[in-house]
Amino acid sequence: MIPLVQPTSSGLLQALEDLDKGIVSHTNWLKMLHRALICDDEKADEKDIQPNAHCNCNFGQWYYSGKHPELDEMEIFAEIGRQHQAMHDNAREILLKSDREEPIVFEDYDSFISLAIDFKLEIRKLQQQIIDQVCVVDHLTGAWNRQSMTSRLTQEYERVVRSGNSCSICMLDIDHFKQVNDTHGHAGGDQVLKGIIDRCVKELRAYDSIFRYGGEEFLLCLPDINPAAAHPLIERLRITIEESPFELNNGNSVKVTASFGIAHITPEKTLEDVIVEADHALLYAKSQGRNCICTWNT
Numbered sequence: 159m160i161p162l163v164q165p166t167s168s169g170l171l172q173a174l175e176d177l178d179k180g181i182v183s184h185t186n187w188l189k190m191l192h193r194a195l196i197c198d199d200e201k202a203d204e205k206d207i208q209p210n211a212h213c214n215c216n217f218g219q220w221y222y223s224g225k226h227p228e229l230d231e232m233e234i235f236a237e238i239g240r241q242h243q244a245m246h247d248n249a250r251e252i253l254l255k256s257d258r259e260e261p262i263v264f265e266d267y268d269s270f271i272s273l274a275i276d277f278k279l280e281i282r283k284l285q286q287q288i289i290d291q292v293c294v295v296d297h298l299t300g301a302w303n304r305q306s307m308t309s310r311l312t313q314e315y316e317r318v319v320r321s322g323n324s325c326s327i328c329m330l331d332i333d334h335f336k337q338v339n340d341t342h343g344h345a346g347g348d349q350v351l352k353g354i355i356d357r358c359v360k361e362l363r364a365y366d367s368i369f370r371y372g373g374e375e376f377l378l379c380l381p382d383i384n385p386a387a388a389h390p391l392i393e394r395l396r397i398t399i400e401e402s403p404f405e406l407n408n409g410n411s412v413k414v415t416a417s418f419g420i421a422h423i424t425p426e427k428t429l430e431d432v433i434v435e436a437d438h439a440l441l442y443a444k445s446q447g448r449n450c451i452c453t454w455n456t
C-alpha cells in the first residue's frame with residue numbers, strides 16, 4: 159500500500175522552476191560555447207576551462223547547494239548530476255583542444271552534443287515525476303488528495319475481494335473546527351490541519367494511508383486489520399489528538415478533538431457503499447457528542 163503521506167509540495171514546486179532555469183541557462187551556455195568555437199573573434203569563458211566548471215555554472219551552484227532535500231534522495235537527480243558533470247568535462251576538453259589548435263574530431267562533438275541533449279531530456283523527465291507527485295498530494299497537509307483516493311482505494315478493494323484479506327476505512331473529522339478558525343485565524347486552522355496529520359503518522363502504521371477527503375475531513379485506509387482491531391488503533395489516535403495541544407506559530411496553544419466513523423470493506427459491498435457507511439458512522443459519532451468513534455456494523 160502507499161505510505162501514509164508525502165512531503166508537502168512547496169519545495170517540489172520551487173524545484174520545477176529551478177530546473178526550468180537550469181535548462182534556459184544551459185541553452186544560453188551552449189550558444190556561447192558554439193560561438194567561442196566557431197567565431198574567430200570570440201573567446202571561451204575562463205570558467206568553462208576550469209576542472210570544476212560543473213560546480214560553477216548557475217545550475218551547478220544550485221545543484222550542489224543542498225537546498226532541495228526532496229530531490230537529493232531521487233536516483234534520477236543523481237543521474238542528472240553525473241550527466242551535467244560529464245557534459246561540462248566534455249566541453250572543457252573541446253575548448254582546450256581548440257585552444258591548442260588541435261582538430262576537434264566529430265566523435266568529440268557528437269559525444270558532447272549527446273550529453274547536452276540527454277541532460278535536457280533527463281531534467282524534463284524529473285520535472286514530469288515531480289508533477290505526477292504534486293498532483294496526487296494535498297499541498298497543505300501532505301496527505302494524499304481526493305483525486306488519488308479512488309484509484310488507491312479501488313486497488314485495496316480488489317485485494318480484499320481477491321485474497322479475502324480485511325481492510326477498514328475510517329473517516330476523521332475535526333470537531334468544531336470553525337471555532338478554531340474563528341479564534342486563531344485561517345493560518346492557525348491550517349497549522350492544526352497539519353498537526354492532525356503529524357498525529358496520524360505517529361499513531362497509524364507505516365502501510366496505512368491518509369487522504370484529505372474535504373476541508374477538515376480525512377479518510378484513513380487501514381489494510382490488513384480485522385474489524386475488532388481497527389477500533390483500538392483509532393482509539394489511540396483519538397486520545398493522542400485530545401491530549402496533545404497544537405502549538406501555533408503565534409505562540410498560542412489549541413486543544414482540539416476529532417470524531418471518527420469506521421466501516422469495513424467486504425466483497426459483497428461496493429467501495430461507494432463502504433465510504434457512505436463510514437460517513438454515516440461519523441455523523442452518528444458527531445450526534446453522540448463528538449470526540450468518539452462509531453463503527454458501522456452490517
Ligand SMILES: Nc1nc2c(ncn2[C@@H]2O[C@H](COP(=O)(O)OP(=O)(O)OP(=O)(O)O)[C@@H](O)[C@H]2O)c(=O)[nH]1
Pocket residue numbers: 298331332333334335336337339343344345346347348351372373374444448
Ligand atoms: N484553516 C482552514 N480551514 C478550513 C479549510 N478547509 C475548510 N476549512 C474550514 O473548516 C470549517 C468546517 O466547519 P463546519 O463544517 O461547520 O464543521 P465544524 O465547525 O468542524 O463542526 P463539526 O464538524 O460539526 O464538529 C469551516 O469553517 C471551513 O472554513 C482549510 O484548508 N483551512
